[in-house]
Amino acid sequence: MKTLEIRKSLRKLISGDVLWDKDILNFYSVDSSLYQVTPKVVVIPATEEDVISVVKFAKKNKISVTVRGAGTGLVGSALNTGIIIDLKNLNSITVKKNYSIIGAGIIKGKLDQVLSQKGKFFPPNPSIGPYCAMGGIIGNNASGARTLKYGSTIDNLEEITFVNGKGEKITLPTNNKISKNVFKISSKIEKEKFPMVSKNSCGYRLDCIKSIKDTHKILAGSEGTLGIVLSAKIRIRDIPKRRLLVIVEYQSLRNAAKDCLKIKETNPSAIEFVDKSTLKNFDFKFKKNTDCLLFVEYDSDIEKNKNNLKNFADGQIAKISKSRKEIEKWWKFRDLALSYSLKSIKQEDRIPHIIEDATVPLEKLGNLFSIIEKLNKKFHTNTVMYGHAGNGNIHVRIISNRKKIKILDEISRTYFEQIIELGGTITGEHGDGIARSRFIKNQYGPTNYQLFKKIKEFFDPEEILNPGKITKPRRFSTLEKV
Numbered sequence: 257m258k259t260l261e262i263r264k265s266l267r268k269l270i271s272g273d274v275l276w277d278k279d280i281l282n283f284y285s286v287d288s289s290l291y292q293v294t295p296k297v298v299v300i301p302a303t304e305e306d307v308i309s310v311v312k313f314a315k316k317n318k319i320s321v322t323v324r325g326a327g328t329g330l331v332g333s334a335l336n337t338g339i340i341i342d343l344k345n346l347n348s349i350t351v352k353k354n355y356s357i358i359g360a361g362i363i364k365g366k367l368d369q370v371l372s373q374k375g376k377f378f379p380p381n382p383s384i385g386p387y388c389a390m391g392g393i394i395g396n397n398a399s400g401a402r403t404l405k406y407g408s409t410i411d412n413l414e415e416i417t418f419v420n421g422k423g424e425k426i427t428l429p430t431n432n433k434i435s436k437n438v439f440k441i442s443s444k445i446e447k448e449k450f451p452m453v454s455k456n457s458c459g460y461r462l463d464c465i466k467s468i469k470d471t472h473k474i475l476a477g478s479e480g481t482l483g484i485v486l487s488a489k490i491r492i493r494d495i496p497k498r499r500l501l502v503i504v505e506y507q508s509l510r511n512a513a514k515d516c517l518k519i520k521e522t523n524p525s526a527i528e529f530v531d532k533s534t535l536k537n538f539d540f541k542f543k544k545n546t547d548c549l550l551f552v553e554y555d556s557d558i559e560k561n562k563n564n565l566k567n568f569a570d571g572q573i574a575k576i577s578k579s580r581k582e583i584e585k586w587w588k589f590r591d592l593a594l595s596y597s598l599k600s601i602k603q604e605d606r607i608p609h610i611i612e613d614a615t616v617p618l619e620k621l622g623n624l625f626s627i628i629e630k631l632n633k634k635f636h637t638n639t640v641m642y643g644h645a646g647n648g649n650i651h652v653r654i655i656s657n658r659k660k661i662k663i664l665d666e667i668s669r670t671y672f673e674q675i676i677e678l679g680g681t682i683t684g685e686h687g688d689g690i691a692r693s694r695f696i697k698n699q700y701g702p703t704n705y706q707l708f709k710k711i712k713e714f715f716d717p718e719e720i721l722n723p724g725k726i727t728k729p730r731r732f733s734t735l736e737k738v
């Protein structure tokens with residue numbers, strides 16, 4: 257079918273908007289990654305029925321459908337060539353005591369606002385969180401600082417309703433027949449090939465399906481390749497009454513890494529990390545030889561933990577605060593680490609990220625820092641690092657001249673090989689997308705990769721949902737825009 261015919265047919269088919277003017281196509285051709293892929297048409301459904309009609313139309317006419325949230329993804333996972341579907345109109349929120357039912361298009365900032373009025377919160381809080389759509393957060397299995405205590409998105413989902421590649425509306429785990437099939441496939445995994453980490457957004461999380469009651473979790477981190485999430489039942493919690501934030505200074509990355517293991521035993525709600533390149537942006541005088549900081553937050557047993565930490569942390573305590581206002585100020589510094597790191601790098605030395613969110617078992621965090629040190633020596637690069645140290649999840653930004661961009665491929669291969677050897681994952685939170693899908697087979701081995709293909713075939717036999725991501729990775733044309 258010719259492009260214009262597709263556009264016009266969709267316009268006749270659904271009640272929502274069907275758009276294809278140049279500006280719209282340009283807008284939807286980029287996200288927060290370095291890639292640019294122009295779609296044929298953008299569809300903004302008015303109803304769930306519209307979504308079903310679009311998928312059935314796409315299947316019949318063999319056109320791809322890629323669902324997009326707010327387009328903040330860092331690896332090009334919401335970009336594709338066919339139909340882009342934006343669920344911004346599916347934005348309902350119902351709040352109950354311990355759960356909320358949300359439409360996939362609701363922006364997390366709005367959800368946070370509604371929940372906080374009822375004294376509740378949804379724990380996964382990516383730094384960019386307020387601007388993401390919940391569909392995108394589920395699609396990426398996003399996490400954040402407090403994942404340490406409360407888990408990633410996958411750990412906070414109770415039920416998902418979605419449209420598969422055949423245009424069928426399914427709710428998991430309540431659909432028993434489909435749940436049994438998903439569980440059957442997941443029970444065949446080679447468990448030892450799955451990373452032993454506390455957060456993981458690589459491939460399909462078959463390892464999290466421990467019974468037929470868990471089958472909805474297959475959608476988390478599936479990047480719109482198995483189904484288009486329409487709505488979800490998510491777990492919510494009471495906002496803690498008090499918080500304590502402790503900023504600890506270290507003279508070496510390795511000492512900070514060692515302390516993380518001890519601190520984690522005290523049940524903190526977060527252990528976050530920034531390296532010394534960020535320090536100059538803080539409105540605070542650190543010691544001259546400070547190499548990095550840990551942000552340790554508690555939301556329970558405040559007094560006990562305050563004293564505990566004083567007694568056994570090897571680092572120097574720079575600041576302890578219980579004031580909500582002051583805590584927010586410090587978290588803002590941490591959340592802006594990416595922006596500070598970019599500001600500190602000359603434009604021509606900014607290399608697009610690809611190795612930016614590997615995660616290792618916490619006891620291997622020191623090894624991750626050593627790998628980076630060696631890579632810097634070997635490739636004559638520098639790095640800025642920050643991230644979720646308590647989860648062994650470090651964001652790495654490479655600094656090197658852009659003209660040497662070709663070394664990025666070699667750096668990625670070398671880094672990922674070593675991360676996998678340490679029992680880690682190549683992506684703890686940002687997902688595979690265009691940037692990393694080609695590394696998934698190395699991560700999980702051929703048996704598990706075959707099962708990924710099986711689960712894809714089960715939900716999307718014609719491969720119309722976001723093709724080229726996760727299974728059958730395809731190289732897209734790229735436009736550097738960092």
Ligand SMILES: Cc1cc2nc3c(=O)[nH]c(=O)nc-3n(C[C@H](O)[C@H](O)[C@H](O)COP(=O)(O)OP(=O)(O)OC[C@H]3O[C@@H](n4cnc5c(N)ncnc54)[C@H](O)[C@@H]3O)c2cc1C
Pocket residue numbers: 287288322323324325326327328329330333334343360361381382383384385387388389390391392393394395396397398399400401478479480481483484485486594685686722
């Ligand atoms: C500055 C910055 C800081 C960040 N910090 C963090 C962080 O601390 N922790 C963290 O985990 N992540 C972080 N991220 C990444 C963040 O998790 C993603 O950007 C976010 O989850 C994507 O949400 P989105 O609505 O923009 O989705 P999009 O980028 O639009 O889409 C992301 C993926 O989800 C899929 N998707 C979208 N909607 C649906 C749906 N309805 N059904 C099925 N699949 C769907 C898309 O197809 C795509 O594959 C950061 C990103 C930026 C730019």
